[in-house]
Amino acid sequence: MARALVTVPATAKRGEIIEIRALIGHAMETGYRPGPDGKILARDIIRSFSCRYNGEQVFAAELHPAISANPYIAFFTVAAESGTLEFKWEGDNGFTQTETARIAVT
């Protein structure tokens, strides 16, 4: 399993705009690079990222080979209610990773 770091404010006021950050360790091998033996290395990238806030999708992204290794994604959402944010990365070779974070909205 890869290591991922998600940053969500622990508390927020209702209606407040909050910044969410998600960083994950992944090689993002493009599929265009030759390896040490001169043969092209097979593509191995994360292809999608999504964030669900209490089950509702609030952000999603498609990732492509030009995105760097260890992709960092930051975005904003509105703090609506207390609950859980679920982050999901999916990619080549059956790669899938889920992280969750809790937020308390007052």
Add this chain to the structure above:
Amino acid sequence: MKTLIAMLAMTAALAGGDERKSGAHFMGASTQAMQRDDTQNPAMLWVGDGAALWTATAGQGKSCAGCHGDATVSMKGVAARYPSFDTHSKRVINLGQRIAQCRQTRQDAPPWKPESRELLALESYVALQSRGMPVAPPGGPEVGLAAARGKAVYFQRMGQLNLSCAQCHDEHWGKRLAGSTIPQGHASAYPIYRLEWQDMGSLQRRLRNCMSGVRAELPPYGAQELVDLEAYLAARAKGMAMESPGVRP
């Protein structure tokens, strides 16, 4: 006469000022922000792995924490004191070699390859504990001798381009080499996450990188020549704040 004395005093004051600048000084604002903010710094992925390795048992069932306890206490300032003289192998070694040695002799575990993810992870985690502390190379004749040998390497022209480290990093820092600004070459942020590598790397990887840039013969990882150079760079950066684990372009 009085003006002359005042001017002389001013020159002396200027000469006494610290003109040393960390590599971070020469980076773009976004790269600086990436290093400053742990939630953006990709090196923190390695730090997380390192923290897990610190408490994991290896070999004969011993973990780093088993002997050294809490790294945030016991490893404080340790990375700032490397390279150091190792009484066991009777030579000056760097932090990565120290970790590798501890792993082999104390944990009785199979060694990690230089630049392996595990070694860099543990090195990053240990180095993080010295962040903000001054680079403090240890005294002692052995480290002094290593630094003196390293200094000779630093000023030695090498490779097909026939350049020494000093020609770029002492004489032309702040100017450009192709699109990049030449920094002063202070090694106070290692191991670093280098955007060009899209990966974490040790100081030795960076040194070999520069050597391959001037088309010189590359010493293998762990070569005494590289450790000596590290010892000189530590002496040269003495007192500068540690930034480990840093981000560099």
